[in-house]
Amino acid sequence: MVNCLLCNRSLTKKLTISEIVFPGPIREQVVCKVCFQKFDRYSSKDVCRGCGRENEGELCADCQRWQQQYGWYLSHRPLFHYNQAMKEFMQQYKFQGQYHLRAVFQQSLQTVINQMDYDLLIPIPVTNHTMRTRGFNQVTGLLENIRYTELIKHREKQKVAQSKKDRQSRLKAKQPFFLNKRISLQGQQIVLVDDVYTTGRTLYHAAELCYQNGCKRVQSLSLAR
Ligand SMILES: [Zn+2]
Ligand SMILES: [Zn+2]
Structure with missing residues (x-):
């Protein structure tokens, strides 16, 4: 049973x-x-082209700011709203470390990823400290049945966890990532995957790194936002 x-x-x-x-x-x-x-899926109609936010017109104010800062914006797709049910799920999966819960959304992610066109699927890494304390990367757990490349690594351990920082200090944060292997990303199409999209700061850092290394196009995906 x-x-x-x-x-x-x-x-x-x-x-x-x-x-x-x-x-x-x-x-x-x-x-x-x-x-x-109880989980609330994002619509794919009338959403911001940048971050997937609903009822925002073409490009929301936040994404316009990213575009000004970088000269490009990330084409991001969130799957579910960060509602109460998702909050509780994250609490159990990520913070209480119930690794078996990774199976809950594997199929949802796989379905969306199968429809995407890309060369490399890259999960956002966790810090060494998180890896030691949590014991797993919550993002790769969600991707268990999908081929991915752990190309991006954390530069050094961060003293304060992302989830504990306020919006301002998160937006100002320095590039925390580096590329793990010397693989040419020249002309590659990449999909970055994270568990939660909050301000976009993390994914923009990762995307910036990809573009600096010659990527043609970077898209991203998150389980929740
Ligand atoms: Zn149930
Ligand atoms: Zn947006």
Whole structure:
């Protein structure tokens, strides 16, 4: 018997007509409908071209500021709103270290990533300190069934965790990343993946590094925003 990873109710798998007619790999359900419905998906219509924010017109004020600062803006796609359910999920998965919860959104991410056109999928790294204390990178956990390249590393350990900094000090932060291997990124199309998009600061640092190393295009994706 398989139980919902979030509420522990038992999951009874009913085959759909198409699964009976076209038997193939059955998509494994890990969360019940009631739990999954608490997560609020982003719409893909009428969103900011930069950050995916809804009802913002072409390019929101924040993304216009990034464009002024860098001369380009990141084409970012968030999957779910950072609502109460997502907040609780992050609390359990990331901060309480319940690594088995990585399975909750693997399928959602995989579906979106499969539709994207890119050469390299690069997860945002965690600091060495986080790796030692948490024991895992919450981003690569979400990407378990997908081929990715851990090309970006943290330059040094940060004394204050990102989530504890206020918006201003986060926006002013210096480039925290460097490229792990001497791989030519010349002409490559890259998708960066992070768990949460907050101000965009982290992803812009990573994207800047990619562009400085010759990338043609950098897009990004986050589970939540
Ligand atoms: Zn449930
Ligand atoms: Zn925006």
